[in-house]
Amino acid sequence: MAKYVLENCFAVLAFLLAMKTKARTTTMSGEVIRCKAAVAREAGKPLVIEEVEVAPPQKMEVRLKILFTSLCHTDVYFWEAKGQNPLFPRILGHEAGGIVESVGEGVTELKPGDKVLPVFTGECGECRHCKSEDSNMCDLLRINTDRGVMINDGKTRFSKDGQPIYHFLGTSTFSEYTVVHSGCVAKINPDAPLDKVCVLSCGISTGMGATLNVAKPKKGMSVAIFGLGAVGLAAAEGARIAGASRIIGIDLNASRANEAKKFGVTEFVNPKDHDKPIQEVIAAMTDGGVDRSVECTGNVKAMISAFECVHDGWGVAVLVGVPNKDDEFKTLPINFLNERTLKGTFFGNYKPRTDIPGVVEKYMKKELEVEKFITHHVGFSEINKAFDYMLKGESLRCIIQMDA
Ligand SMILES: NC(=O)c1ccc[n+]([C@@H]2O[C@H](COP(=O)([O-])OP(=O)(O)OC[C@H]3O[C@@H](n4cnc5c(N)ncnc54)[C@H](O)[C@@H]3O)[C@@H](O)[C@H]2O)c1
Ligand SMILES: *[C@@H]1O[C@H](CO)[C@@H](O)[C@H](O)[C@H]1NC(C)=O
Ligand SMILES: [Zn+2]
Numbered sequence: 001m002a003k004y005v006l007e008n009c010f011a012v013l014a015f016l017l018a019m020k021t022k023a024r025t026t027t028m029s030g031e032v033i034r035c036k037a038a039v040a041r042e043a044g045k046p047l048v049i050e051e052v053e054v055a056p057p058q059k060m061e062v063r064l065k066i067l068f069t070s071l072c073h074t075d076v077y078f079w080e081a082k083g084q085n086p087l088f089p090r091i092l093g094h095e096a097g098g099i100v101e102s103v104g105e106g107v108t109e110l111k112p113g114d115k116v117l118p119v120f121t122g123e124c125g126e127c128r129h130c131k132s133e134d135s136n137m138c139d140l141l142r143i144n145t146d147r148g149v150m151i152n153d154g155k156t157r158f159s160k161d162g163q164p165i166y167h168f169l170g171t172s173t174f175s176e177y178t179v180v181h182s183g184c185v186a187k188i189n190p191d192a193p194l195d196k197v198c199v200l201s202c203g204i205s206t207g208m209g210a211t212l213n214v215a216k217p218k219k220g221m222s223v224a225i226f227g228l229g230a231v232g233l234a235a236a237e238g239a240r241i242a243g244a245s246r247i248i249g250i251d252l253n254a255s256r257a258n259e260a261k262k263f264g265v266t267e268f269v270n271p272k273d274h275d276k277p278i279q280e281v282i283a284a285m286t287d288g289g290v291d292r293s294v295e296c297t298g299n300v301k302a303m304i305s306a307f308e309c310v311h312d313g314w315g316v317a318v319l320v321g322v323p324n325k326d327d328e329f330k331t332l333p334i335n336f337l338n339e340r341t342l343k344g345t346f347f348g349n350y351k352p353r354t355d356i357p358g359v360v361e362k363y364m365k366k367e368l369e370v371e372k373f374i375t376h377h378v379g380f381s382e383i384n385k386a387f388d389y390m391l392k393g394e395s396l397r398c399i400i401q402m403d404a
């Protein structure tokens with residue numbers, strides 16, 4: 001009897017809660033949600049906050065309520081669409097944290113209310129890449145910068161007045177609600193503060209993983225980091241954690257030198273201060289070259305320098321920056337014959353679903369600090385300010401609060 005009463009109480013409570021939610025906005029699963037999104041309508045023009053419709057999640061998809069998002073330089077490249085293919089109107093954004101609102105058919109590992117980080121590359125769990133310990137390049141869900149639709153039906157889940165609005169990197173987090181493939185969602189510790197750990201959904205994990213998982217410096221090695229934005233500074237943090245003896249930061253902006261000290265950078269080099277190619281300057285500083293280098297600029301000249309500045313015999317260079325689509329990497333083959341290695345990585349080789357919950361745990365256990373990467377905060381209505389901060393080089397990461 002007591003059990004019966006209790007169950008009824010819950011049923012009534014659930015009903016009342018559902019009614020309340022419905023009265024406020026339409027957030028019932030299976031229905032279209034109307035919400036605010038920042039739409040990129042034209043290349044390089046300010047995003048426009050508009051009311052859009054977000055369709056329910058389909059097979060293997062989930063709909064997320066985004067609470068915090070931040071801006072990564074990759075968003076800016078595709079918004080400018082100078083060196084990348086233009087695709088508009090589009091909802092950008094890929095570094096974020098949120099809560100599962102509803103799940104589509106076949107989704108068993110996520111449920112409404114789960115705290116999650118969406119990721120721009122996915123993990124289906126079944127392909128050769130997902131089964132390989134060495135790869136995070138899932139056959140089904142790997143990063144695809146030109147695709148603006150969901151893979152289930154080749155259509156968008158966003159629309160306005162019946163007109164489609166394209167997705168970006170399968171995440172489109174500059175919207176109060178978004179639909180993401182469930183394989184691109186990392187379920188994290190429910191106690192993790194999303195306004196902090198949202199930066200682990202791209203930049204910080206990418207930089208740290210590029211060093212720890214790909215460059216893999218041994219204790220006492222020297223590491224050069226090209227580009228001291230959030231990704232590069234996270235790569236420096238990885239070098240510090242690995243016990244590097246020297247961490248040489250390279251950036252065209254002299255003011256980045258001071259900031260970089262907080263991230264373990266021991267020496268700073270500005271290519272503008274030298275007449276020689278920067279790889280020669282670094283070789284002279286390090287008796288023939290650094291042991292490891294990590295490139296985090298997106299500039300192809302810096303990529304070539306990052307490769308050519310590693311020591312022959314054992315040096316390893318890792319490319320992280322996203323180049324323009326027509327950029328070509330040129331170097332002399334002898335640089336390889338002399339036993340230098342060139343690698344590249346997406347998302348620091350982390351598998352989003354398998355590995356990212358553990359990276360969040362590192363933050364929870366205070367082994368990893370993310371606060372120092374967060375330099376600015378804005379409300380969603382002022383999202384264009386976050387673009388200004390990044391374009392002027394003022395910010396590392398600017399947190400955008402969706403309900404402000
Ligand atoms: N591979 C991946 O998975 C992945 C993930 C996230 C970001 N990225 C890329 O990483 C790069 C860095 O992202 P971010 O958000 O830190 O950007 P950011 O703009 O904050 O930082 C880039 C830094 O590089 C410096 N820089 C530019 N050109 C340079 C040059 N020629 N030599 C030396 N320094 C130079 C800038 O002054 C700036 O400080 C971008 O290209 C971004 O698209 C790649
Ligand atoms: C250089 O970096 C400083 C400190 O991060 C920043 O305030 C400034 O705007 C940057 N300048 C350029 C040209 O990127
Ligand atoms: Zn990114």
Ligand SMILES: [Zn+2]
Binds near residue numbers: 126130
């Ligand atoms: Zn896969």
